Amino acid sequence: MTTLSLQALNRATLDRQWLLERHDATALEAIEHLAGMQAQAPLAPYVGLWTRLKDFQPAELVKLLEDRQAVRGSLMRATIHLVSSRDFLAFRPLIQPRLDREIYQNITYGRHRLEGLDMDAVLQAGIDRMTESPATAVQLREHLAKLWPDREPAALAHAVRCLLPTIQIPPRGIWNKGGNPTMTTADLWLNSPITTKPSAEALVLRYLAAYGPATVADAQTWSGLTHLAEIFDRLDLRTYTTPDSNRPLYDLPDIPLPPEDTEPPTRFLPEYDNLLLSHADRTRFSPTPTPTSLPLQTLLTKGTILHNGYTKALWTQSKSKTQTTLQIAPTTKLSHQAWQSIESEAHNLLTFTNPNATHTITRTDT
Structure with missing residues (x-):
């Protein structure tokens, strides 16, 4: 295995993240290349795209969101991500185990508050409410509280948000606009169900293309999933190592690494940028x-x-x-x-x- 210095690993990941130079690409191409952008802070992706693209203007992302080519919804690490609509449909079923844990192991809205519930009925009630119109968390809680008055409304609404493929619709996430998060489902907003045969292998390859070289633990940190080692084992990957770690770093076999002595430009990242959240070992930055x-x-x-x-x-x-x-x-x-x-x-x-x-x-x- 080739040994990579910390600086070589740093430059490689900056290159994958389009932070060594601004790229001449569309916002949609960038969002898909990055396999999504953390959007917990609603306007953060605008700065994240500006720092990676030539001539990016906010109106480009606004149009993607309003035209439903891109969406904001619960995905990796059970946090809100900006992704292309097609990636949301493909990624969401793969990330669902992490969202299940968010419900059934969550300290605040954990299983003790949901024991004995007919969860299928709760989710159907959530669908019924969002079919009437997109709903804020308050509106969803009020609707569910009437049906289960002996249960904690916030726990019921949180279950709906995580167990259904929910999307936060505009004006949330629109440049220079605000508003409370308002939810609907992928079926209703995109007129399409989530993918029935998702590919975990494709998800890992997308991760490595944007964040590699990386360990299995890194990919699990990014996604919030577990047991990804078996997925890595099935793929044809290049392997690296670092002087201070026994864990192999995996990468796509056909992506060259930039020279270790490449001088990176100064870059401003927004809050919660995935560059800093997507590795178990963050010492590369x-x-x-x-x-x-x-x-x-x-x-x-x-x-x-x-x-x-x-x-x-x-x-x-x-x-x-x-x-x-x-x-x-x-x-x-x-x-x-x-x-x-x-x-x-x-x-x-x-x-x-x-x-x-x-x-x-x-x-x-x-």
Whole structure:
């Protein structure tokens, strides 16, 4: 097996993630290449696409969502993802075991609150309500509470969200718009059921194309699934290793790796970007599990700045029609050259997010 240094692994994954250079591709092509984008923060994918594509404008993603070519729904790790509609139909049945665990092993909405229920009847009631019209969580809880008054409404609604192939419809996720999450099902929104014969092998190959080289544990972290080793064993894959790990890294056999000494540009990632969530071992982007003493969950609620391929700072933004302020909080000591590069890309980001406003960049401590 070829041994990859940490830097070689870093550059390889940045290349797969379209972060070594911006690509001349459509937003739909990017979303499918990435096998979906975390969309827990509804507008995060817009920045994620901007940082990966040439000339991306928000209207392109808005049109995909409004035309139902792309959707936001519960998928990998039981979190909200932006995917193409065809990928939602193909991925959802494969990810369903993780969503089942979200219901039957969840501490807040666990099995003790659902014991003795006719779950088929609960799901049918959810379908009936969403067939009338798309429903918010509150509306779904109110409908289910009337039918099962002795049960916790939030647990019933959560079961419907996870056990049915639910989609959050616009205006949620539309640029410069808001609104509570409003749900319907794939059948109703896309006029198509989920795939009846999904391919776990295809899912693993899609993962490696976007996040490889990677271990089995990495793929399980990304998807939230277990027992993927048997899927990897059935595939014809290239194998690598690293100096400090005995676990093999798998990859597609026909994808070349970029030179280890490739100089990556500074890139701004949105909150919860899948680049930082899709490996069990995140040291390929940070020499330590987190770039500071802050918990990972706290870090991910803010945007992340990559400099020279590694996490070096966090960013947040506040804006009005006339003023946008971008706050940058370094997580390690930055050289003058690094700060200049970060500040330059920060101005580009501000021009993208609020082109007609006055821009201000501030630097704070984490």
